[in-house]
Amino acid sequence: MSETAHQIAVEQQVVDRVYARLEVMRAQTRQLDAEGHRRASAGPVTGLVERDAMVLRAAARLAELDGQEEGVVFGRLDFDDGYTYRIGRLGVRDEDREPLVVDWRAPAAAPFYRATPGEPLGVTRRRVITCAGPRVVGLDDEVLTARDVDGVVGEGALLTSLTRARGAHMRDIVATIQREQDEAIRAPAHGVTVITGGPGTGKTQVALHRAAYLLYTDRGRFTDGRVLVVGPSTVFTEYIGRVLPGLGEDSVHLRAIGELFDGVVATRRDPAAVARVKGDLTMVRVLADLAWDTPPNAPDRLRGLAADDLAKARVEIRRRCEAGGVAVNGARGEAARVLAELLGGGEVPEAFLNAWWPPLTPQDVLPAQDGQWSVDDVPLLDELAEILGRPPEPARARPEWQLRELRSGARLAETFVLSWSLNDGWQLFAPGLATPMASSGQAIDHNGYWAAQRWAAAIVLREGHQVVSWVDGFDPYGEEGYVPVLAEPLPVAEAEDPVDDAYLHVILDEAQDLSPMECRMIARRAAHASMTIVGDLGQATHPLAAGSWPELVRRLGKRGARTLDLPTGYRVPQVIADFAARALAPGIAPTRSFRPGGSLEIRRVDDLAEAVAGETGTVIAPDHLAAALDAVPVSQVKGLEYDRVVLVEPADIVAAEPRGMSRLYVALTRAVAELVVLHTKPLPENLTVGGPGAD
Numbered sequence: 001m002s003e004t005a006h007q008i009a010v011e012q013q014v015v016d017r018v019y020a021r022l023e024v025m026r027a028q029t030r031q032l033d034a035e036g037h038r039r040a041s042a043g044p045v046t047g048l049v050e051r052d053a054m055v056l057r058a059a060a061r062l063a064e065l066d067g068q069e070e071g072v073v074f075g076r077l078d079f080d081d082g083y084t085y086r087i088g089r090l091g092v093r094d095e096d097r098e099p100l101v102v103d104w105r106a107p108a109a110a111p112f113y114r115a116t117p118g119e120p121l122g123v124t125r126r127r128v129i130t131c132a133g134p135r136v137v138g139l140d141d142e143v144l145t146a147r148d149v150d151g152v153v154g155e156g157a158l159l160t161s162l163t164r165a166r167g168a169h170m171r172d173i174v175a176t177i178q179r180e181q182d183e184a185i186r187a188p189a190h191g192v193t194v195i196t197g198g199p200g201t202g203k204t205q206v207a208l209h210r211a212a213y214l215l216y217t218d219r220g221r222f223t224d225g226r227v228l229v230v231g232p233s234t235v236f237t238e239y240i241g242r243v244l245p246g247l248g249e250d251s252v253h254l255r256a257i258g259e260l261f262d263g264v265v266a267t268r269r270d271p272a273a274v275a276r277v278k279g280d281l282t283m284v285r286v287l288a289d290l291a292w293d294t295p296p297n298a299p300d301r302l303r304g305l306a307a308d309d310l311a312k313a314r315v316e317i318r319r320r321c322e323a324g325g326v327a328v329n330g331a332r333g334e335a336a337r338v339l340a341e342l343l344g345g346g347e348v349p350e351a352f353l354n355a356w357w358p359p360l361t362p363q364d365v366l367p368a369q370d371g372q373w374s375v376d377d378v379p380l381l382d383e384l385a386e387i388l389g390r391p392p393e394p395a396r397a398r399p400e401w402q403l404r405e406l407r408s409g410a411r412l413a414e415t416f417v418l419s420w421s422l423n424d425g426w427q428l429f430a431p432g433l434a435t436p437m438a439s440s441g442q443a444i445d446h447n448g449y450w451a452a453q454r455w456a457a458a459i460v461l462r463e464g465h466q467v468v469s470w471v472d473g474f475d476p477y478g479e480e481g482y483v484p485v486l487a488e489p490l491p492v493a494e495a496e497d498p499v500d501d502a503y504l505h506v507i508l509d510e511a512q513d514l515s516p517m518e519c520r521m522i523a524r525r526a527a528h529a530s531m532t533i534v535g536d537l538g539q540a541t542h543p544l545a546a547g548s549w550p551e552l553v554r555r556l557g558k559r560g561a562r563t564l565d566l567p568t569g570y571r572v573p574q575v576i577a578d579f580a581a582r583a584l585a586p587g588i589a590p591t592r593s594f595r596p597g598g599s600l601e602i603r604r605v606d607d608l609a610e611a612v613a614g615e616t617g618t619v620i621a622p623d624h625l626a627a628a629l630d631a632v633p634v635s636q637v638k639g640l641e642y643d644r645v646v647l648v649e650p651a652d653i654v655a656a657e658p659r660g661m662s663r664l665y666v667a668l669t670r671a672v673a674e675l676v677v678l679h680t681k682p683l684p685e686n687l688t689v690g691g692p693g694a695d
């Protein structure tokens with residue numbers, strides 16, 4: 001048996017145990033689900049949607065990935081004191097609570113990404129384990145000590161990963177995250193973090209792994225749906241949509257910017273000139289005027305009052321309401337008062353008021369053109385929602401735990417978590433709270449499991465819940481002891497109105513392109529949220545894109561940020577990166593690329609259609625040529641990548657919009673291996689300066 005085969009057999013044994021354990025977890029999930037359904041049909045409880053039930057489900061899903069995707073275990077660390085453990089997508093413990101796999105996000109896993117030969121952090125060997133589902137298919141060892149280490153196999157896990165066949169969807173990089181990427185992923189959650197870097201430096205990957213990391217580290221707070229990730233388009237969110245579920249996380253809201261306003265899914269972008277108008281802050285005033293204006297088909301006469309009088313009345317109503325902070329839909333009472341004053345105290349007929357001051361939705365005020373809203377309309381609808389407002393509702397005082405349940409929608413069943421650790425003793429966590437709601441110190445003996453459960457049950461009862469079941473001994477995070485306590489609320493008055501939900505952390509990808517109006521829309525959802533802003537100013541194509549990161553941070557209503565830069569490219573080979581950088585020269589330097597190989601070919605042709613027909617690969621064309629050439633429109637490729645790119649007519653891409661050069665830069669940096677540029681018109685001047693683009 002070769003050394004590699006022997007080492008693979010060693011790892012296979014561990015992986016087999018992990019999958020057997022996952023099978024048990026899957027059975028527990030089924031039991032939990034059945035429990036939830038039983039109680040859902042029995043009363044007001046609408047099911048278990050809690051974080052810990054989700055971890056169980058994630059574990060079940062991971063187990064279901066057998067054979068199709070990368071496996072659950074992907075790494076191993078050997079330390080100089082002889083200690084060894086495996087790293088995986090999820091923490092898994094055996095039946096005696098001994099760790100089988102450490103979650104990649106746990107502090108114990110950090111050396112896997114941080115240790116270097118210069119600073120080994122006690123690590124003697126880092127091993128990347130490649131699995132196809134439950135089968136170990138390859139190993140790669142990196143030795144971080146001058147001493148001899150037995151059984152070293154493989155070479156270059158990162159290189160292997162980069163040159164692997166790619167699918168239609170982005171795959172996670174959890175096994176090969178690089179040190180500087182890890183620093184960005186594990187940056188503190190609070191405040192604003194700006195992550196910059198050229199094309200292909202892994203910004204999107206970092207953003208998604210960061211979302212998973214935050215959910216793990218602050219799981220008390222970042223419960224279901226409290227983290228929002230915003231991408232530039234639905235094509236993009238579809239492309240990256242499998243990364244988080246693959247990491248075992250499906251509680252993040254992933255939305256394209258055109259989907260942020262409920263009830264509208266916009267995918268079409270307006271031409272630059274229109275986008276400039278709609279993206280500007282002057283729209284706030286324009287929309288307010290529209291919203292306060294007379295709605296179409298409103299009556300223009302009321303007894304002695306003519307159209308002019310009614311128009312003046314509207315101005316007066318608006319003046320009074322704006323001064324008092326009353327929104328349009330809340331102004332009906334004021335409207336009745338002003339009209340009554342004008343009528344000399346006469347009663348205003350209800351039917352007139354209904355037609356003259358009807359409740360309005362944003363869609364009433366800004367109907368879709370040709371039956372379709374554009375992405376640039378979405379922030380306008382959102383602004384209108386604020387200007388129009390809802391009729392005021394009477395405030396009601398509620399206990400905090402009830403509010404928490406209302407905030408999380410229809411959920412009424414809750415999972416508390418009883419946790420044991422050597423440092424903190426027993427602690428009881430409530431869903432939605434970052435800090436434990438009760439700590440026992442060391443008072444309850446580690447072995448006094450039942451005593452701890454009675455203690456927790458008493459506190460849960462005080463919260464207004466009753467314990468309905470214990471999922472004894474299961475530890476999804478690979479920590480010392482972690483027991484979900486299923487509880488349901490004691491009967492309370494009907495949970496009537498939903499409380500407005502707000503995000504606690506918002507991650508913006510391709511953020512360089514956000515217009516001022518889009519920023520307002522996001523700021524509304526992130527008033528109390530910390531933020532991660534990810535982007536590359538060189539790729540900004542929106543006519544109103546911010547000129548700097550501090551400016552963008554201000555637009556988002558925040559102040560101050562920590563900035564981290566990703567210096568190394570993993571998508572675009574150097575030869576293509578150098579060529580692409582000429583589009584923006586002298587403004588930017590080419591990204592230093594880790595990816596080897598690559599080819600660049602630039603061809604002047606007579607007939608584009610004929611030349612394209614003779615090519616293989618993904619054709620990217622100026623928007624107006626895309627349909628005819630069966631190509632991907634250049635406006636749709638942001639954030640995406642293809643093995644071989646055939647880029648058509650750069651001159652037209654540049655000429656189509658004010659930031660055409662940046663659009664071209666984006667297009668030139670989509671190729672993972674080969675780039676072919678076909679043109680009938682002269683190339684943009686920058687590209688021809690002293691290189692393979694010269695005509």
Ligand SMILES: Nc1ncnc2c1ncn2[C@@H]1O[C@H](COP(=O)(O)OP(=O)(O)OP(=O)(O)O)[C@@H](O)[C@H]1O
Nearest residue numbers: 173176177178199200201202203204205570571639
């Ligand atoms: N550490 C890594 N290990 C393996 N692959 C990586 C790593 N980092 C990045 N990649 C790969 O490099 C490619 C580019 O990553 P990503 O799309 O996240 O870059 P980006 O900076 O967002 O690019 P752009 O600005 O062009 O949208 C992807 O295929 C990604 O999987």
